Amino acid sequence: MPKWPDDDVILFDGVCIFCSRWVRFVAARDTARRFRFTPIQSDYGTRLAKAFGIDPDDPDTNALIHGGEAFLKSDAALTVLSHLPGWGWVRVLFAVSRPLRNAVYDLVARNRYRIFGKYDACFVPDSDLRARVLE
Structure with missing residues (x-):
């Protein structure tokens, strides 16, 4: 996989x-403001999605760039x-096999719009979170 110049960036379906x-959950608990979105x-x-082989028109995973590398799905x-305080x-759960973890992840990902819904356009974060969004 390629390296990415920015670190601790979470790619998500807006x-x-x-x-x-999920983004709001992480941002609220990330007291060190480590993660950007x-x-x-x-x-x-x-650009980030394409660099790591994620279809931007049909994303099936979130991604984390950490240490210059991409982590996908349950990873x-x-x-x-x-990396969040109190969540170490x-x-x-890394002891659970990746195929099993990702099977659960994929089940939620496949049904996320049906279960939770979908915005007509990307959600607009509040001003505090906005400062941590890369576009």
Whole structure:
């Protein structure tokens, strides 16, 4: 996989209500303001997605750029959570096999619009979160 120059960037589906809630969840707990966010629908997000083989028109995963490398699916979610204060315990979930973790991830990802809904356009974050969004 290629390297990416920016670090601790979370790529997410900006029209997915569940994904946007994930961003707000992370931002609210990320007291060190370590993570930045980019919707896949933005120019920056589209370039990032294409660099790591994610279809920007039909995203099936969020991604985390950490240490210059991309983490996808359950690896991305668990890596993000494990860096939030009080959430280090989730590292034990890495002991669960990746195929099993990703099967659960894929089930949610496939049904996220049907279960949680979809925005007509990318969600607009509040001003505090806006400062952490790369477009």
